[in-house]
Amino acid sequence: MKKVIMSGDEAVARGAWEAGVSLAAAYPGTPSTEILENMSLYKDDVYCMWASNEKVAAEVAIGASIGGVRSIASMKHVGMNVAADPIFSAAYTGVNGGLVIVTADDPGCHSSQNEQDNRLYAPHAKLGMLEPSDSQECKDFAAAAFEISEKFDTIMLLRMTTRVCHSKSIVELGERGEAVVYPYESIPTKYTMLPVNARKRHVIREEKIKEMEEYSYTSPLNKIEYNDSKIGVVTSGISYMHAKEAFGDSVSYLKFGITYPLSAKLIREFCGKMDKIYIVEEGEPYLENAVKALGFNCLGKDVVTCQGELDAEIIRRAFGIEESGESTEKCALTAPDRPPVLCAGCPHRGFYYSLGKHKKDLVAVGDIGCYSLGASAPFFGFDIGICMGSGFSSAIGLAKALEAQKDKRKVFGMLGDSTFFHSGITGLVDAVHSKANVCLCILDNSITAMTGHQDNPGTSKDVMGYEVPSIQITDIIKATGISDKNVRVVDPVDQKEIDSAIEAAIKSDGVFIIVSRRPCVLIKEVARANAGAHCVIDADKCVGCKLCMKVACPAMAFENGKAVIADPDGCTACGLCAQMCKVNAITKAGE
Amino acid sequence: MTTNILLTGVGGQGTILTTKILSAGLVELGYDVKMSEIHGMSQRGGTVNTQLRYGDKVYAPNIGLGEADIIVAFEKVEALRALPYLKKGGKIVMDDREIYSMPVLTGAQSYPHEAAEELKKAVGDVLVVSASKIAESIGNIRAQNICLLGALTESLKLNGIDWEALIASMVPPKTVDVNLQAFRAGVKAVQGR
Ligand SMILES: Cc1ncc(C[n+]2csc(CCOP(=O)(O)OP(=O)(O)O)c2C)c(N)n1
Numbered sequence: 001m002k003k004v005i006m007s008g009d010e011a012v013a014r015g016a017w018e019a020g021v022s023l024a025a026a027y028p029g030t031p032s033t034e035i036l037e038n039m040s041l042y043k044d045d046v047y048c049m050w051a052s053n054e055k056v057a058a059e060v061a062i063g064a065s066i067g068g069v070r071s072i073a074s075m076k077h078v079g080m081n082v083a084a085d086p087i088f089s090a091a092y093t094g095v096n097g098g099l100v101i102v103t104a105d106d107p108g109c110h111s112s113q114n115e116q117d118n119r120l121y122a123p124h125a126k127l128g129m130l131e132p133s134d135s136q137e138c139k140d141f142a143a144a145a146f147e148i149s150e151k152f153d154t155i156m157l158l159r160m161t162t163r164v165c166h167s168k169s170i171v172e173l174g175e176r177g178e179a180v181v182y183p184y185e186s187i188p189t190k191y192t193m194l195p196v197n198a199r200k201r202h203v204i205r206e207e208k209i210k211e212m213e214e215y216s217y218t219s220p221l222n223k224i225e226y227n228d229s230k231i232g233v234v235t236s237g238i239s240y241m242h243a244k245e246a247f248g249d250s251v252s253y254l255k256f257g258i259t260y261p262l263s264a265k266l267i268r269e270f271c272g273k274m275d276k277i278y279i280v281e282e283g284e285p286y287l288e289n290a291v292k293a294l295g296f297n298c299l300g301k302d303v304v305t306c307q308g309e310l311d312a313e314i315i316r317r318a319f320g321i322e323e324s325g326e327s328t329e330k331c332a333l334t335a336p337d338r339p340p341v342l343c344a345g346c347p348h349r350g351f352y353y354s355l356g357k358h359k360k361d362l363v364a365v366g367d368i369g370c371y372s373l374g375a376s377a378p379f380f381g382f383d384i385g386i387c388m389g390s391g392f393s394s395a396i397g398l399a400k401a402l403e404a405q406k407d408k409r410k411v412f413g414m415l416g417d418s419t420f421f422h423s424g425i426t427g428l429v430d431a432v433h434s435k436a437n438v439c440l441c442i443l444d445n446s447i448t449a450m451t452g453h454q455d456n457p458g459t460s461k462d463v464m465g466y467e468v469p470s471i472q473i474t475d476i477i478k479a480t481g482i483s484d485k486n487v488r489v490v491d492p493v494d495q496k497e498i499d500s501a502i503e504a505a506i507k508s509d510g511v512f513i514i515v516s517r518r519p520c521v522l523i524k525e526v527a528r529a530n531a532g533a534h535c536v537i538d539a540d541k542c543v544g545c546k547l548c549m550k551v552a553c554p555a556m557a558f559e560n561g562k563a564v565i566a567d568p569d570g571c572t573a574c575g576l577c578a579q580m581c582k583v584n585a586i587t588k589a590g591e
Numbered sequence: 592m593t594t595n596i597l598l599t600g601v602g603g604q605g606t607i608l609t610t611k612i613l614s615a616g617l618v619e620l621g622y623d624v625k626m627s628e629i630h631g632m633s634q635r636g637g638t639v640n641t642q643l644r645y646g647d648k649v650y651a652p653n654i655g656l657g658e659a660d661i662i663v664a665f666e667k668v669e670a671l672r673a674l675p676y677l678k679k680g681g682k683i684v685m686d687d688r689e690i691y692s693m694p695v696l697t698g699a700q701s702y703p704h705e706a707a708e709e710l711k712k713a714v715g716d717v718l719v720v721s722a723s724k725i726a727e728s729i730g731n732i733r734a735q736n737i738c739l740l741g742a743l744t745e746s747l748k749l750n751g752i753d754w755e756a757l758i759a760s761m762v763p764p765k766t767v768d769v770n771l772q773a774f775r776a777g778v779k780a781v782q783g784r
Contacts, residue, residue: 005614005624110629134625134652167627167652168614244650313655331713335672336700338601338692340635373635378697549697554636557696566691 006171008164011135012074012102013038014173015142016046020180022069022097023047025057027422028451029076030111031165032104036074036463037454043464045176050454050463053388053422054079055086058101062090065099066191068182070146074102077118078387082423087155088125092201093191094153094208096182098146101127102158104165107282108309113368113387115307117283122157122260126205128212129157129260130221131237135169141257144221146180152208152215159259161282163238163309213261221257224270228252232274234267234287234298238310243280245312246321251278262290271296278319282310342373344555345530345572347445347518350492352379353551353576354499355412361506362439365398367391367415367424370449370520378552382414389423391415396427396436403437410506414441418448418456420473431511432480439505439512442473443492445520453522477513492516495579521572534571534589535578537563541585548577548586593646594747595654599673600665601690602636605736609663610641612740612754612761617645619752625652636692638669663743665722665736666690667706674710682716684742686735688723718746720780726773731766734773741777 006014012035016024024046026036040048051057054075064071075083080103087101103121106112122129128148132141138160145156189197216222231251235243240255254270256262271277271291279288279300288300303318304310316322342349352374355364366375366382367390374381384394395413402409413431415424420442431438448454455461460470477487486508488501498516505512519526534555537548544561556577557566565571568589578586596613600606607628617624622645629640642654656675664670664685677683687707694700703709711717722738737758744754755771762770 003618005618005626162629163627163652166629167625169625169649169652170618170623238651241651309653311653311655312651313658331671331674331706331709333671333703333706333709335668335706336692336695336702338636338638338668338672339694340602340637341693343635370635377693377699552693552697554693554696557691558698 002173003170004173005168006135006139007034007166007168008132008135008138008160009034009166010038011138011171012142012158012160013042014171015139016070016072016100016146017042018139018174018176019143019146020070020177021046021072021146022179022181023061023064023071024074025049025051025060025071026074027051027054027057027079028448028454029079029104030451031106031162032074032076032079032102032160033451033454034165035102039072040463045179048463050456052457054083058083059086061099061101062086065095065097066093066184067096068184069097070099070180071097072100072102074104076112077103077105077116078112078114080118080121082388084121084125087127089193089198091125091127091155092193092198092205094201094204095149095155096184097180098149098156100142100145100149100156100158102160104160104162105283106162108162110162115283117286118157119159119259119286120284122159126209127155127157127260128152128258129159130257131159131259132164132257133237133240133255134164135167135171137257138164139171141221148212148215152212154208154212157260159237161238209261213263216258216261216263217265219258222263222266223253223255223257224266225253225255229273230275231278232270232276233278233280234270234291235280236287237282239280239282242310242312242315246315246319256287259286262287264294267291267294267296271298280304280310280315339376340373341552341554342370343521344553344567344570345521345574346370347492347516347520348374348443349551349553350495350498350576351441351443351516352381354492354495354502355379355381357499358502358506362410362412363398363402364412364414365391365395367419368450369416369419369443370445371414371416371443372450378550382412388419389415389427391419392424392427392431392440395438395440396431396434399437410437410439412439412441412505414443416449417442417444417446417458417473418454421457421471425476428477429480432482435510437510439508439514441514441516444473444515444517447520447523449520449522453520473515477515482511482513486511487513487515489515489517491518493518493574493576495576521574530572533573534568535565535573535575535586536589537565538585538587539564541583543583543585545582547582548580551576551580553577593644593649594661595659595678596643596661596663596743597654597659597673597676598641598643598663598665599669600639601669602639604639604665605733606639606641606665608761609736609740610643612758613743614643615761616744616749616752616754616757619757620749623647623649625649627652638672640673661743661747663739665739668703670710671703671706674713677714681714682718682746683710683714684718684720684739684746685710686722686739687719688735718742718781718784720777722773722777725776725780729769729772729776731769734766734769737762737770738773738777741774742781745778745781
């Protein structure tokens with residue numbers, strides 16, 4: 001069979017496809033996004049959809065499973081919080097066609113707001129769990145997960161981490177199996193979680209977990225490597241790879257592929273033979289607690305941090321073995337920071353610049369998306385940013401708190417178009433319903449930009465490339481019954497327009513809404529239309545006042561006392577800088 | 592024996608495509624290969640690191656501090672930033688191109704133009720290849736990455752496969768010519784030393 005180099009995400013998609021999956025749903029989120037993107041390569045065999053959020057994705061997959069086909073829902077770790085409600089109850093109903101939920105955790109917060117360890121969901125919700133450690137295992141485990149799901153009538157959690165999702169290694173490809181389809185049967189006692197049914201299903205669930213633990217004991221997905229019996233390492237996922245780098249063949253390994261239910265028999269058998277036991281795992285002491293609960297002394301989180309990612313060097317240091325590398329001499333210089341920034345031409349820039357002019361009259365709550373970049377220098381656009389959707393809902397609470405203190409400032413809540421569909425609509429409805437004194441802003445760049453340009457309910461294509469109806473944000477706003485005079489749709493690059501909207505919002509009582517609308521400059525069609533367009537600065541006219549530099553555009557620089565368009569390829573001629581110039585030195589090239 | 596390569600640059604410079612081509616070549620040469628790339632926020636003009644490890648059998652995909660045999664930097668200060676990853680006796684291949692970050696553009700921080708010279712003092716083996724200038728003279732500065740790939744494959748003496756055919760199959764069709772020229776220029780830049 002053909003061998004190729006693949007990322008873990010690609011391999012999960014491949015494994016699910018080979019296993020005869022028929023439906024895949026997801027909401028984007030690093031590092032899980034590429035699973036559905038790659039799944040859509042198989043769109044002739046698999047129906048693929050970007051759901052408006054993770055709860056919807058999980059529920060769609062649950063419906064498909066009960067309907068009798070193999071289905072998969074993928075999400076980043078925090079997405080699993082959003083999807084937890086259906087997952088906890090569907091854990092009781094069990095499946096018809098195999099059902100796999102992929103959680104992609106992000107130790108080290110490479111692109112996330114926390115480092116939660118979703119392995120803890122498996123015992124909590126009573127899901128089976130597999131943890132691959134490289135791309136080959138991603139493919140094999142994804143396929144195995146469907147088998148186990150059907151065998152034990154259980155939802156399977158496929159737990160990955162950033163280094164597994166985004167690392168590439170060699171994978172041996174297989175063929176597409178037949179789509180696995182079971183007839184749909186109406187069994188309300190199994191699939192309707194009324195208390196009377198749920199109680200019984202819970203009993204069955206506990207029995208199934210016991211059976212799975214038996215299965216786990218003999219499963220080839222768990223591996224024991226006996227070398228020396230002085231030290232035994234218990235590990236799983238990417239941590240196994242780091243442990244192998246650090247210890248090589250000098251120790252024995254118990255590597256769990258099935259991390260829920262953990263086979264107690266396997267732990268006893270392995271640990272009973274070892275003089276000392278080390279637990280190597282990122283995040284929480286998940287394996288460690290299981291080993292300790294069986295009465296074994298072991299060394300784990302006392303020496304290995306629960307923060308960030310592990311690597312071989314960290315493990316060597318933690319367990320006191322010789323370090324391999326020795327850094328070279330230090331260089332006397334330090335590199336200037338290179339934080340990510342809003343792109344040249346980004347519509348969010350105009351919004352934040354205008355917001356900054358009105359700071360003394362408002363307090364702002366942000367959200368997660370490219371517009372999160374407006375929280376840092378030089379805009380410092382908002383004070384609070386928690387999770388998707390909270391840009392609107394936490395603004396309601398903040399407004400009530402400020403009102404109680406007679407603080408007259410208007411509370412602004414901001415989120416993007418994808419976030420609006422994800423979990424902003426509920427906050428909008430509640431703001432209107434609770435007469436909150438807020439201005440809710442939708443920074444609509446017509447795409448889910450942060451995670452790499454996925455379609456969302458507002459766009460007119462789906463992930464398979466087909467035309468679909470686009471849902472209008474303004475229609476949803478209208479449906480809340482809010483008066484037209486409290487709604488503005490503006491182009492944020494036009495500072496007069498956006499300034500006037502923000503000023504009207506500050507003066508208003510109750511809910512005001514601003515739809516700040518201009519497409520992301522990285523959308524292919526937009527980039528094509530902008531190709532070659534750029535601004536020029538007349539050096540003779542430029543007085544070096546640096547006003548234009550305040551918009552912090554990465555295409556501009558200040559050289560020899562004058563502003564210049566240093567990167568004309570990056571510049572999109574949006575003209576925001578030109579509006580800043582008091583001496584009309586900036587024009588669009590060719591105008 | 593495992594060789595560890597860290598490629599570092601700024602979002603948009605093509606470090607990820609370079610690593611892809613490099614790893615495909617290494618697979619063809621019969622090595623076990625693992626590569627690790629972190630993307631997400633880094634698209635927005637931040638630092639992008641990709642790590643590649645090859646040998647008979649490779650376990651972990653990423654490289655810890657002090658473990659890189661070679662750093663390939665697509666931008667000058669990124670070489671400086673990545674230095675803690677370099678092994679004692681390791682090598683740096685770098686472009687002396689300067690790309691200013693926002694704190695530099697706004698004047699909040701200054702850019703150390705002398706970084707290449709200072710790095711040469713700290714690390715014995717530093718090879719500066721003006722890949723972006725070479726690529727620009729060939730006709731497209733974006734071929735900088737493939738020029739550096741040429742310099743890297745030549746530095747590591749990774750011969751025995753048809754790199755040019757591989758590049759031709761992996762870069763955008765319209766850019767094949769310019770990329771092949773850039774690759775050859777990168778190889779030549781090393782051979783001359
Ligand atoms: C629950 C949850 N799911 C997914 C993500 C990942 N994520 C962060 S921002 C974002 C999309 C933002 O898109 P949009 O609101 O349109 O803003 P843009 O980036 O386009 O400005 C996603 C999917 C997350 N942080 N939390």
